[in-house]
Amino acid sequence: xxxxxxxxxxxxxxxxxxxxxxxxxxxxxxxxxxxxxxxxxxxxxxxxxxxxxxxxxxxxxxxxxxxxxxxxxxxxxxxxxxxxxxxxxxxxxxxxxxxxxxxxxxxxxxxxxxxxxxxxxxxxxxxxxxxxxxxxxxxxxxxxxxxxxxxxxxxxxxxxxxxxxxxxxxxxxxxxxxxxxxxxxxxxxxxxxxxxxxxxxxxxxxxxxxxxxxxxxxxxxxxxxxxxxxxxxxxxxxxxxxxxxxxxxxxxxxxxxxxxxxxxxxxxxxxxxxxxxxxxxxxxxxxxxxxxxxxxxxxxxxxxxxxxxxxxxxxxxxxxxxxxxxxxxxxxxxxxxxxxxxxxxxxxxxxxxxxxxxxxxxxxxxxxxxxxxxxxxxxxxxxxxxxxx
Amino acid sequence: xxxxxxxxxxxxxxxxxxxxxxxxxxxxxxxxxxxxxxxxxxxxxxxxxxxxxxxxxxxxxxxxxxxxxxxxxxxxxxxxxxxxxxxxxxxxxxxxxxxxxxxxxxxxxxxxxxxxxxxxxxxxxxxxxxxxxxxxxxxxxxxxxxxxxxxxxxxxxxxxxxxxxxxxxxxxxxxxxxxxxxxxxxxxxxxxxxxxxxxxxxxxxxxxxxxxxxxxxxxxxxxxxxxxxxxxxxxxxxxxxxxxxxxxxxxxxxxxxxxxxxxxxxxxxxxxxxxxxxxxxxxxxxxxxxxxxxxxxxxxxxxxxxxxxxxxxxxxxxxxxxxxxxxxxxxxxxxxxxxxxxxxxxxxxxxxxxxxxxxxxxxxxxxxxxxxxxxxxxxxxxxxxxxxxxxxxxxxxxxxxxxxxxxxxxxxxxxxxxxxxxxxxxxxxxxxxxxxxxxxxxxxxxxxx
Numbered sequence: 001x002x003x004x005x006x007x008x009x010x011x012x013x014x015x016x017x018x019x020x021x022x023x024x025x026x027x028x029x030x031x032x033x034x035x036x037x038x039x040x041x042x043x044x045x046x047x048x049x050x051x052x053x054x055x056x057x058x059x060x061x062x063x064x065x066x067x068x069x070x071x072x073x074x075x076x077x078x079x080x081x082x083x084x085x086x087x088x089x090x091x092x093x094x095x096x097x098x099x100x101x102x103x104x105x106x107x108x109x110x111x112x113x114x115x116x117x118x119x120x121x122x123x124x125x126x127x128x129x130x131x132x133x134x135x136x137x138x139x140x141x142x143x144x145x146x147x148x149x150x151x152x153x154x155x156x157x158x159x160x161x162x163x164x165x166x167x168x169x170x171x172x173x174x175x176x177x178x179x180x181x182x183x184x185x186x187x188x189x190x191x192x193x194x195x196x197x198x199x200x201x202x203x204x205x206x207x208x209x210x211x212x213x214x215x216x217x218x219x220x221x222x223x224x225x226x227x228x229x230x231x232x233x234x235x236x237x238x239x240x241x242x243x244x245x246x247x248x249x250x251x252x253x254x255x256x257x258x259x260x261x262x263x264x265x266x267x268x269x270x271x272x273x274x275x276x277x278x279x280x281x282x283x284x285x286x287x288x289x290x291x292x293x294x295x296x297x298x299x300x301x302x303x304x305x306x307x308x309x310x311x312x313x314x315x316x317x318x319x320x321x322x323x324x325x326x327x328x329x330x331x332x333x334x335x336x337x338x339x340x341x342x343x344x345x346x347x348x349x350x351x352x353x354x355x356x357x358x359x360x361x362x363x364x365x366x367x368x369x370x371x372x373x374x375x376x377x378x379x380x381x382x383x384x385x386x387x388x389x
Numbered sequence: 390x391x392x393x394x395x396x397x398x399x400x401x402x403x404x405x406x407x408x409x410x411x412x413x414x415x416x417x418x419x420x421x422x423x424x425x426x427x428x429x430x431x432x433x434x435x436x437x438x439x440x441x442x443x444x445x446x447x448x449x450x451x452x453x454x455x456x457x458x459x460x461x462x463x464x465x466x467x468x469x470x471x472x473x474x475x476x477x478x479x480x481x482x483x484x485x486x487x488x489x490x491x492x493x494x495x496x497x498x499x500x501x502x503x504x505x506x507x508x509x510x511x512x513x514x515x516x517x518x519x520x521x522x523x524x525x526x527x528x529x530x531x532x533x534x535x536x537x538x539x540x541x542x543x544x545x546x547x548x549x550x551x552x553x554x555x556x557x558x559x560x561x562x563x564x565x566x567x568x569x570x571x572x573x574x575x576x577x578x579x580x581x582x583x584x585x586x587x588x589x590x591x592x593x594x595x596x597x598x599x600x601x602x603x604x605x606x607x608x609x610x611x612x613x614x615x616x617x618x619x620x621x622x623x624x625x626x627x628x629x630x631x632x633x634x635x636x637x638x639x640x641x642x643x644x645x646x647x648x649x650x651x652x653x654x655x656x657x658x659x660x661x662x663x664x665x666x667x668x669x670x671x672x673x674x675x676x677x678x679x680x681x682x683x684x685x686x687x688x689x690x691x692x693x694x695x696x697x698x699x700x701x702x703x704x705x706x707x708x709x710x711x712x713x714x715x716x717x718x719x720x721x722x723x724x725x726x727x728x729x730x731x732x733x734x735x736x737x738x739x740x741x742x743x744x745x746x747x748x749x750x751x752x753x754x755x756x757x758x759x760x761x762x763x764x765x766x767x768x769x770x771x772x773x774x775x776x777x778x779x780x781x782x783x784x785x786x787x788x789x790x791x792x793x794x795x796x797x798x799x800x801x802x803x804x805x806x807x808x809x810x811x812x813x814x815x816x817x818x819x820x821x822x823x824x825x826x827x828x829x830x831x832x833x834x835x836x837x838x
Contacts, residue, residue, distance in 0.1 A: 005723055005725075035725065037728055037759060038723065039720070039721050040758045041719060041756040043700065049819065050736070050814055051736060052737045052742070052760075053760020053761070053817055056729075057817050059729060171818070261740055262739055262741045263770070322782060323780060324769060371783055374779075379798070382624050
């Protein structure tokens with residue numbers, strides 16, 4: 001390892017100001033800090049610092065997504081073989097089929113996204129931010145398995161530039177970049193992002209390719225079509241068509257445990273998303289105007305991207321509310337609106353994406369009111385002190 | 390009346406190198422008073438190199454508050470008046486004579502004096518600067534009548550000195566100091582002790598104070614935390630605060646009529662062969678304490694604790710308000726894929742390194758940043774180590790954009806940089822929060838005066 005360090009030290013001056021490759025300084029820095037934690041020492045303030053940095057933070061979030069990713073790969077294969085009844089796959093065949101479908105999406109997402117980030121960091125002359133490590137994994141997980149790779153590339157570029165860099169990069173963005181990518185595709189290429197033809201890779205015709213969400217919505221728009229949902233536990237485990245990483249609530253909860261234990265995501269947000277969703281589900285049960293409204297609220301939790309959104313998307317610390325109280329409100333409204341959009345709006349079978357993006361926009365407003373309450377309290381105390389003084 | 394306050398938010402960082410509870414004598418041969426220790430003071434020097442001074446002779450004063458004197462802790466010869474860039478006065482050092490002579494300020498029972506007399510004695514002798522005020526953590530203004538005076542009788546910072554040990558047998562001087570302080574303030578005098586067993590009788594028997602008990606992790610011992618619980622500062626209000634050893638200096642001034650700058654300093658940190666306590670003098674040179682006592686390798690000398698202390702050289706001096714010297718390793722190294730390693734030897738507030746499996750382990754932490762500076766990303770973490778009813782990140786951002794109204798509304802008067810030390814420690818974005826907060830306080834001082 002010494003040799004590598006020596007090599008880096010040797011070539012470093014060439015990337016610094018005035019060097020031959022000064023234009024690639026950010027890129028060099030990104031690779032160097034990836035290989036080595038820098039030797040920068042504290043000068044003022046706290047002389048010791050927590051060992052945790054943004055790289056570690058992001059790496060852990062990616063780690064938390066691995067269970068959902070692995071299950072997703074398997075499920076892509078499983079659904080494929082299920083739809084082409086002629087062939088049946090064993091666990092490894094399923095996984096391998098899924099792997100060769102999903103892996104290219106991941107590669108495209110990371111290469112294109114990081115490439116864009118590097119270019120921006122270089123133009124701005126600052127260090128490459130780690131934020132995309134997470135977005136780069138989130139994007140493949142929210143794509144339908146049949147999505148064309150060029151679409152992934154276009155959506156990623158859009159998300160990085162308009163979702164993040166125009167605001168100043170990681171930490172400054174208003175909308176969740178991965179959801180921006182998905183929303184971009186959803187509105188630009190609706191045919192590839194919804195319906196019953198995109199959720200199963202290499203779809204055969206033995207079964208319908210519609211997701212439970214699609215089925216449920218169809219029952220409200222097409223009179224007379226019955227609503228038959230898969231078994232709740234099957235949906236919980238994830239044996240249903242859907243975006244790559246969203247189907248298995250079990251795998252997602254595993255990720256949630258990692259995130260909450262390490263303190264990388266807010267349990268307050270996760271919990272309140274589920275609470276909001278359940279409440280709306282029960283309200284619909286009470287109204288009971290159609291078959292979709294009558295399904296169990298718990299089915300809503302395991303259908304579509306609800307759990308995935310609650311655990312990985314809503315909890316994005318940059319785009320969520322920042323105050324503790326605000327987190328409860330923000331999460332609750334996401335869950336509430338997600339179910340509302342799902343059941344009421346036939347154009348958007350997946351309410352989660354829109355609910356989160358909507359609340360991303362409102363997060364600063366929620367924080368504003370929570371903080372104003374704190375300010376008011378303080379002013380009141382001041383005023384009281386003036387009176388007694 | 391005594392209250393018990395339980396603080397839940399905070400963080401104890403367990404470090405190696407706690408001082409052994411023995412006190413060695415090292416009479417100081419060289420001492421210095423460092424103007425940068427005093428926020429907002431513009432020093433005017435009164436001595437030149439080679440001048441003979443007594444303990445209690447003025448060395449410099451504050452240009453804008455001329456009655457605030459800074460006096461020599463020892464008698465001897467002025468060795469150096471050191472200036473830095475733009476002729477900023479950095480330190481005035483005095484070489485101690487073998488026989489100590491003291492300026493006689495006259496002994497007196499503070500109970501028989503009025504506020505003006507007590508104040509004058511404190512100002513003339515150079516003891517006044519020990520009394521600091523919140524907001525801003527600057528030297529108190531003698532003309533003010535503070536809402537109350539706070540003394541934190543314990544320190545909860547990493548490897549902090551044990552004031553119960555330091556104060557041992559000093560009951561009379563401590564009481565005299567308390568008596569003098571009571572003359573300065575029409576409000577209450579609070580003495581805040583730790584809830585842990587074994588609080589010194591000196592504290593518990595002190596008269597004329599309200600004793601409150603505090604328990605919980607650091608920053609429970611910070612006076613800012615205690616003020617926030619007992620009587621939060623409102624706009625326009627002032628609270629004065631001191632450390633126990635400062636009270637002793639005041640007490641000795643009244644009992645003996647001299648500026649006795651004797652101090653017990655805790656020498657702590659993982660890089661010491663024998664961490665222990667030394668009986669020495671205020672602002673002492675650290676050279677003798679560390680001779681043959683420091684382990685191999687590059688080390689950082691910190692006057693104060695690892696969270697809020699000041700970096701000094703090995704020829705440097707202990708700060709005016711510090712009772713602790715910490716020696717830890719420098720972190721000037723590259724770590725190969727350090728962000729991906731299991732990290733059994735790394736300490737983190739987050740459960741992201743496997744070291745969480747070893748609670749209670751003591752760590753040897755260095756000065757490495759462990760990462761690059763980034764924009765704020767994680768939220769809700771500062772709140773977990775910040776026991777105030779204040780939104781820390783929002784306040785920091787308000788300071789960064791220099792929005793005075795917002796800073797005021799979010800509670801800038803109630804905090805100073807040491808209250809944010811743990812926020813700075815846990816910041817995954819590696820932002821120098823304490824500096825930001827100090828800049829914000831300096832801005833407030835300028836704007837409000």
